[in-house]
Amino acid sequence: MFGDDSQLFMRFVKGRWNSVYPWSLSIVDCYFVWAAFSKISASERVLLSRISASGKQIEEVVIANAYDVYEIDSRAAGFEVVLRHDASDSLCYWDVHERFVLAVGGRDFLEVASPYPGDIEKHRYIEEMMHMEMFGVDEPPGAIYAAVSNRFSGK
Numbered sequence: 496m497f498g499d500d501s502q503l504f505m506r507f508v509k510g511r512w513n514s515v516y517p518w519s520l521s522i523v524d525c526y527f528v529w530a531a532f533s534k535i536s537a538s539e540r541v542l543l544s545r546i547s548a549s550g551k552q553i554e555e556v557v558i559a560n561a562y563d564v565y566e567i568d569s570r571a572a573g574f575e576v577v578l579r580h581d582a583s584d585s586l587c588y589w590d591v592h593e594r595f596v597l598a599v600g601g602r603d604f605l606e607v608a609s610p611y612p613g614d615i616e617k618h619r620y621i622e623e624m625m626h627m628e629m630f631g632v633d634e635p636p637g638a639i640y641a642a643v644s645n646r647f648s649g650k
Contacts, residue, residue, distance in 0.1 A: 501591065502549045507577050508588050508599055512647040514609030514616060515640055516596040517623035520568040526561035528587055528598060531608035535583045535600070546577040568596070594627065594639050595620070605647050613646050 516524055532541040540559045545567065546552070556578070558564055567578055568589070575591035585600030587608075598608035609616060617640055624636035634642075 501575055503546065503575050503577050504588070504590075506550065507546075507579065507586055508597060508643075511599050511645065512601065512605060513588075513597045513599045513643070513645050514605055515620050515644050516598070516609075517620050518590070518593045518595055519572075520565065520596055522561055522565055524596075525564035525568060527608050527610065529558055529561045529564045531598065531600075531604045532558060532580055532585065534607050535585055535604050536580060541580065544577075544579045544581055546579060547574055549575075571596075594624070594634075595643055597643065602647055613644075616646075617644070 520528065529541075532543065533539055536542075540557055543556050543558060545554050545556045556563075556567065558567075564578075564587075567576070570576075571589035572593065573591070574589065576589040577586050579586040583600065583604065585604040586598075588597040588599060590596070598605060600608070611619070617637075620640050621636040624639070627636060
């Protein structure tokens, strides 16, 4: 798939369990992401690393609710961004081409970040991303989903 060989994708995402979200998280998605980070850190205020610029720019951020994740998501447009919990190596990844957002991590993180069964997650992604073809994205949403999805096998 075009664009899946960036430094951040290769370093943080490739080959790891993940859940796939349509580009630009809804506030409900942001709630699930915040709750997942909160669960693995055992705190409502979670210290994370926001990584961008091919790993050259790293800043610490604290998320205390879904709106903090929503703000990070809103600023990701046009950028490749990783939001990482260093101790657990759980993260969210925003695609620079604005095709998807991934939650990446272990079972405890993913079960909260994406509470939907795999077939529902896939259907939702494809349905919400059908508009991408109007903007010149040659790859159909189903092909993009298949290329990046690596669901936890225990679900």
